[in-house]
Amino acid sequence: MTKQKLVRAAGLADGQTVKFQFPGNPRPREGFVARFRGQLVAYENRCRHLPVRLDAEGDGFFSPNKDYLVCHTHQATYDPLTGLCMRGPCEGESLVRLAIEVIDGEVWLILD
Numbered sequence: 001m002t003k004q005k006l007v008r009a010a011g012l013a014d015g016q017t018v019k020f021q022f023p024g025n026p027r028p029r030e031g032f033v034a035r036f037r038g039q040l041v042a043y044e045n046r047c048r049h050l051p052v053r054l055d056a057e058g059d060g061f062f063s064p065n066k067d068y069l070v071c072h073t074h075q076a077t078y079d080p081l082t083g084l085c086m087r088g089p090c091e092g093e094s095l096v097r098l099a100i101e102v103i104d105g106e107v108w109l110i111l112d
Ligand code: FES
Pocket: 047, 048, 049, 050, 051, 052, 071, 072, 073, 074, 075, 076, 088, 089, 090
């Protein structure tokens, strides 16, 4: 099993996200790990409407009230725990979920 260390779990507060790169073909891909209502989730940073990242420079992934993940381009609104697009141009589609595991307080990305 290949895995990649991402962040200390305790360092990620509710409503926070941390971005990371992970191997892809032909080029590395970007993901993010988020804590939402105590749970940790990770997704590829790519909207399901168009193949662009969700966040904008200097802006985060969460809506202002921290209830949803939002794409900055056309405001597709995703459920943070399931990745399902609940409103917007890609309603009904889901973010690509990435497998993570917490080992000894560190969040690891599970690559295969
Ligand atoms: S590119 Fe994300 S909603 Fe259009």
